[in-house]
Amino acid sequence: xxxxxxxxxxxxxxxxxxxxxxxxxxxxxxxxxxxxxxxxxxxxxxxxxxxxxxxxxxxxxxxxxxxxxxxxxxxxxxxxxxxxxxxxxxxxxxxxxxxxxxxxxxxxxxxxxxxxxxxxxxxxxxxxxxxxxxxxxxxxxxxxxxxxxxxxxxxxxxxxxxxxxxxxxxxxx
Amino acid sequence: xxxxxxxxxxxxxxxxxxxxxxxxxxxxxxxxxxxxxxxxxxxxxxxxxxxxxxxxxxxxxxxxxxxxxxxxxxxxxxxxxxxxxxxxxxxxxxxxxxxxxxxxxxxxxxxxxxxxxxxxxxxxxxxxxxxxxxxxxxxxxxxxxxxxxxxxxxxxxxxxxxxxxxxxxxxxxxxxxxxxxxxxxxxxxxxxxxxxxxxxxxxxxx
Numbered sequence: 001x002x003x004x005x006x007x008x009x010x011x012x013x014x015x016x017x018x019x020x021x022x023x024x025x026x027x028x029x030x031x032x033x034x035x036x037x038x039x040x041x042x043x044x045x046x047x048x049x050x051x052x053x054x055x056x057x058x059x060x061x062x063x064x065x066x067x068x069x070x071x072x073x074x075x076x077x078x079x080x081x082x083x084x085x086x087x088x089x090x091x092x093x094x095x096x097x098x099x100x101x102x103x104x105x106x107x108x109x110x111x112x113x114x115x116x117x118x119x120x121x122x123x124x125x126x127x128x129x130x131x132x133x134x135x136x137x138x139x140x141x142x143x144x145x146x147x148x149x150x151x152x153x154x155x156x157x158x159x160x161x162x163x164x165x166x167x168x169x170x171x172x173x
Numbered sequence: 174x175x176x177x178x179x180x181x182x183x184x185x186x187x188x189x190x191x192x193x194x195x196x197x198x199x200x201x202x203x204x205x206x207x208x209x210x211x212x213x214x215x216x217x218x219x220x221x222x223x224x225x226x227x228x229x230x231x232x233x234x235x236x237x238x239x240x241x242x243x244x245x246x247x248x249x250x251x252x253x254x255x256x257x258x259x260x261x262x263x264x265x266x267x268x269x270x271x272x273x274x275x276x277x278x279x280x281x282x283x284x285x286x287x288x289x290x291x292x293x294x295x296x297x298x299x300x301x302x303x304x305x306x307x308x309x310x311x312x313x314x315x316x317x318x319x320x321x322x323x324x325x326x327x328x329x330x331x332x333x334x335x336x337x338x339x340x341x342x343x344x345x346x347x348x349x350x351x352x353x354x355x356x357x358x359x360x361x362x363x364x365x366x367x368x369x370x371x372x373x374x375x376x377x378x379x
Contacts, residue, residue: 152192161367163366
């Protein structure tokens with residue numbers, strides 16, 4: 001992909017968890033918008049998740065303030081990373097953004113309630129393009145991810161969006 | 174609508190920093206339907222600051238001028254009109270004076286007025302490659318009867334409450350410029366595939 005989004009991010013470190021073309025597109029656009037990308041393993045262990053976040057911080061020499069989590073509908077609440085990231089941010093007195101990327105039809109509302117807190121702004125993208133699709137759709141998915149993760153969306157909490165009407169027709173968001 | 178909004182900046186920066194690249198809307202025209210509120214002015218600023226011309230339509234000319242004046246302040250072309258005018262005629266006039274309308278933004282406008290303008294917007298012939306879209310802004314509780322159905326342009330919806338955030342997780346009221354950024358994002362080339370979505374802009378759940 002040669003087209004990039006504007007510099008919406010001020011050089012944060014973002015831990016990306018999950019696989020698929022949608023995740024890669026989001027990671028690509030987050031990087032293009034200014035983020036440093038680190039990868040984290042899929043895990044249900046909060047200690048392992050915290051280890052991945054701290055490893056990313058150590059490698060990037062900057063704190064992690066964004067987590068992009070795609071579980072393929074297996075762990076929509078991002079249990080391990082949610083707990084780990086909350087602890088991590090509290091220990092460092094930082095604010096962060098958590099972005100869920102799940103298949104269309106996923107009801108992320110409860111997960112967003114559980115994840116959100118005074119230090120953690122959680123939003124979700126639920127789309128048919130989470131694991132692939134036309135390039136233009138993946139670019140839009142990436143741009144949406146970059147916007148939601150940025151401080152320009154600092155007032156957006158608990159939002160769940162798709163990319164197009166094919167996502168909306170499945171009942172949610 | 175309520176305009177009791179505290180001007181608290183989001184983290185790190187405020188409305189003086191452009192959200193989109195300069196001139197990204199330099200060939201675009203946005204029509205803003207509103208009562209001339211601060212929210213509508215912030216939306217006009219988000220567009221005009223990066224090149225857009227603004228056609229402001231309100232219940233009367235003074236209300237419309239509060240919005241078009243923002244574009245004029247940026248040195249952009251603008252016009253103002255009252256929504257009692259025939260929407261189709263108004264769109265033709267705007268096209269003649271400013272250029273074809275690319276974006277239509279409705280800010281807490283009555284369904285009857287909005288429906289008439291959407292119908293007129295749909296009836297305007299456009300080039301196949303021209304990006305046309307609409308953003309409907311309303312309070313969270315408002316129904317969405319107007320924007321249901323298939324349209325010849327993209328429609329996205331923003332449910333906004335800039336006051337509620339003071340009692341929510343964000344712990345502050347929203348800035349009108351944050352609404353402007355959200356609208357500009359949906360109308361930007363980066364979001365040209367995003368359609369039929371509903372963004373909640375309310376500062377979070379408690």
